[in-house]
Amino acid sequence: xxxxxxxxxxxxxxxxxxxxxxxxxxxxxxxxxxxxxxxxxxxxxxxxxxxxxxxxxxxxxxxxxxxxxxxxxxxxxxxxxxxxxxxxxxxxxxxxxxxxxxxxxxxxxxxxxxxxxxxxxxxxxxxxxxxxxxxxxxxxxxxxxxxxxxxxxxxxxxxxxxxxxxxxxxxxxxxxxxxxxxxxxxxxxxxxxxxxxxxxxxxxxxxxxxxxxxxxxxxxxxxxxxxxxxxxxxxxxxxxxxxxxxxxxxxxxxxxxxxxxxxx
Amino acid sequence: xxxxxxxxxxxxxxxxxxxxxxxxxxxxxxxxxxxxxxxxxxxxxxxxxxxxxxxxxxxxxxxxxxxxxxxxxxxxxxxxxxxxxxxxxxxxxxxxxxxxxxxxxxxxxxxxxxxxxxxxxxxxxxxxxxxxxxxxxxxxxxxxxxxxxxxxxxxxxxxxxxxxxxxxxxxxxxxxxxxxxxxxxxxxxxxxxxxxxxxxxxxxxxxxxxxxxxxxxxxxxxxxxxxxxxxxxxxxxxxxxxxxxxxxxxxxxxxxxxxxxxxxxxxxxxxxxxxxxxxxxxxxxxxxxxxxxxxxxxxxxxxxxxxxxxxxxxxxxxxxxxxxxxxxxxxxxxxxxxxxxxxxxxxxxxxxxxxxxxxxxxxxxxxxxxxxxxxxxxxxxxxxxxxxxxxxxxxxxxxx
Numbered sequence: 001x002x003x004x005x006x007x008x009x010x011x012x013x014x015x016x017x018x019x020x021x022x023x024x025x026x027x028x029x030x031x032x033x034x035x036x037x038x039x040x041x042x043x044x045x046x047x048x049x050x051x052x053x054x055x056x057x058x059x060x061x062x063x064x065x066x067x068x069x070x071x072x073x074x075x076x077x078x079x080x081x082x083x084x085x086x087x088x089x090x091x092x093x094x095x096x097x098x099x100x101x102x103x104x105x106x107x108x109x110x111x112x113x114x115x116x117x118x119x120x121x122x123x124x125x126x127x128x129x130x131x132x133x134x135x136x137x138x139x140x141x142x143x144x145x146x147x148x149x150x151x152x153x154x155x156x157x158x159x160x161x162x163x164x165x166x167x168x169x170x171x172x173x174x175x176x177x178x179x180x181x182x183x184x185x186x187x188x189x190x191x192x193x194x195x196x197x198x199x200x201x202x203x204x205x206x207x208x209x210x211x212x213x214x215x216x217x218x219x220x221x222x223x224x225x226x227x228x229x230x231x232x233x234x235x236x237x238x239x240x241x242x243x244x245x246x247x248x249x250x251x252x253x254x255x256x257x258x259x260x261x262x263x264x
Numbered sequence: 265x266x267x268x269x270x271x272x273x274x275x276x277x278x279x280x281x282x283x284x285x286x287x288x289x290x291x292x293x294x295x296x297x298x299x300x301x302x303x304x305x306x307x308x309x310x311x312x313x314x315x316x317x318x319x320x321x322x323x324x325x326x327x328x329x330x331x332x333x334x335x336x337x338x339x340x341x342x343x344x345x346x347x348x349x350x351x352x353x354x355x356x357x358x359x360x361x362x363x364x365x366x367x368x369x370x371x372x373x374x375x376x377x378x379x380x381x382x383x384x385x386x387x388x389x390x391x392x393x394x395x396x397x398x399x400x401x402x403x404x405x406x407x408x409x410x411x412x413x414x415x416x417x418x419x420x421x422x423x424x425x426x427x428x429x430x431x432x433x434x435x436x437x438x439x440x441x442x443x444x445x446x447x448x449x450x451x452x453x454x455x456x457x458x459x460x461x462x463x464x465x466x467x468x469x470x471x472x473x474x475x476x477x478x479x480x481x482x483x484x485x486x487x488x489x490x491x492x493x494x495x496x497x498x499x500x501x502x503x504x505x506x507x508x509x510x511x512x513x514x515x516x517x518x519x520x521x522x523x524x525x526x527x528x529x530x531x532x533x534x535x536x537x538x539x540x541x542x543x544x545x546x547x548x549x550x551x552x553x554x555x556x557x558x559x560x561x562x563x564x565x566x567x568x569x570x571x572x573x574x575x576x577x578x579x580x581x582x583x584x585x586x587x588x589x590x591x592x593x594x595x596x597x598x599x600x601x602x603x604x605x606x607x608x609x610x611x612x613x614x615x616x617x618x619x620x621x622x623x624x625x626x627x628x629x630x631x632x633x634x635x636x637x638x639x640x641x642x643x644x645x646x647x648x649x650x651x652x653x654x655x656x657x658x659x660x661x662x663x664x
Contacts, residue, residue, distance in 0.1 A: 075279070189279060189282065189283060192313045196662065199275055
């Protein structure tokens with residue numbers, strides 16, 4: 001039985017991401033890191049591996065910069081890492097990603113659970129979670145905050161997920177595709193033994209041809225294409241300190257001001 | 265000549281960096297103000313394997329090389345000197361000395377639990393009235409059969425109240441000068457051992473510094489490290505490793521000053537432009553970059569020599585002297601760049617200055633190091649072979 005995580009290298013969340021003069025997105029010299037949400041999905045996989053003696057595989061779809069994320073996943077304790085890529089995949093949309101991911105899951109075989117972090121922070125989307133589940137014909141469960149129980153023999157999973165009103169507990173058959181939130185665990189750090197293994201690992205690459213994808217998942221087939229990036233407009237703000245003898249007076253002045261400006 | 269670090273080096277460095285930045289940095293100011301050590305730090309460093317980073321796996325360590333130890337120290341002190349001090353005493357001054365001088369039984373009994381992070385280790389050489397002139401120490405060890413009885417006091421001891429094991433040097437023959445000193449492994453549960461913390465230090469306030477008092481402490485013969493009369497050589501070889509960690513750490517402190525100054529100077533504006541556009545700010549930045557690059561090359565050279573089992577007393581001393589002196593200068597410049605903000609603890613640079621000042625005093629004052637380097641250059645000082653040389657790094661450290 002395999003547990004699969006899809007991950008990628010993304011700019012550190014502390015990095016200043018902006019559009020440069022040439023219209024390209026840049027994060028300066030900031031390091032690429034394991035997509036921060038994937039610290040939770042990778043950790044959860046390793047915890048499940050330890051508890052259930054299953055095999056864990058990390059996939060990334062993208063060029064060689066994503067080897068860093070895969071190696072980090074290995075260093076944290078995942079068993080295998082595979083990168084999916086060829087030049088034709090450049091410009092893939094989330095559906096292309098999901099098609100590639102589905103083919104990889106099928107090629108790996110015997111996958112009981114696919115775990116994503118909440119989202120990929122660079123593209124800010126989790127559409128691929130649901131698209132992959134649809135393509136695999138299995139259940140998608142987003143915003144999972146706890147895996148209550150999982151039985152890989154009986155092929156069932158029971159989870160808690162965050163909903164607007166609070167928490168929801170639900171069960172689903174396996175295989176399933178889930179995305180996890182911060183509450184699910186305390187992310188594991190890489191171990192020195194894991195680092196040694198990861199640093200020596202040669203990451204295999206599966207191409208479209210290896211996955212039998214043809215043009216379906218290529219960048220050219222993308223229904224969504226990015227036309228241009230723009231920086232957020234610079235906000236011009238003014239600060240006004242509201243003076244007054246008492247809290248009530250200051251509050252009244254503030255309310256009048258907000259009414260004047262038609263804010264409320 | 266190869267200046268490239270391996271992927272293993274880089275990943276280990278990142279792991280230590282992430283620990284320091286994510287787990288220690290967020291509360292360091294609070295612990296520094298309280299003058300207390302965060303109680304989570306030592307257990308977590310043990311859990312992550314940092315406390316056994318350069319000890320062979322057969323003795324409970326992680327089996328990484330000396331360069332990795334240096335990289336780890338740089339990352340730790342980038343965040344706070346107290347973290348690197350832990351490595352200096354636990355690893356540099358104690359664990360590596362056990363690896364070099366210890367019997368197999370001592371390695372199994374003392375080194376292995378230290379490398380696994382189950383026990384913490386300290387080093388007792390300095391005394392209330394004896395620092396650089398170590399040969400004049402007052403602590404004594406008198407042999408009675410298979411037992412030595414130790415008396416004396418050790419001062420400015422890092423982890424004094426936290427460590428379980430101490431490597432202590434005492435006089436077995438007070439008339440024999442440096443040949444009358446012997447090293448012992450003293451444990452904190454031995455009768456007659458008391459310890460305490462010192463407060464009111466200028467820096468390293470989030471760390472643990474204290475004293476050890478020994479009153480008729482009975483230390484069994486099997487706890488003697490090296491031969492009787494070999495203590496001076498044991499102590500000096502400990503310093504070769506301790507100073508290496510200090511050098512690498514101080515390099516991290518220079519980097520902290522540089523990185524914080526880069527960030528601040530690009531955001532703070534005066535006279536209508538970022539202060540980084542002013543030439544006198546650039547002068548300071550240029551110097552800091554120069555000091556960082558030079559300090560890093562010096563400690564990596566020492567690490568390279570350690571990996572090959574080459575005697576490195578001279579090179580390690582140079583790295584320590586250069587890096588610590590320049591970390592203090594870098595902190596002064598960083599404060600100047602930060603202006604009034606640098607003068608308050610709202611920013612970290614004042615802490616860098618307070619922390620950096622200690623390292624130009626301990627493990628050989630800058631003055632001692634300057635004299636040593638002059639003596640090497642003049643041919644007045646030569647390093648003689650030791651009965652037990654520091655082992656070269658061996659890939660078999662990763663096995664077993």
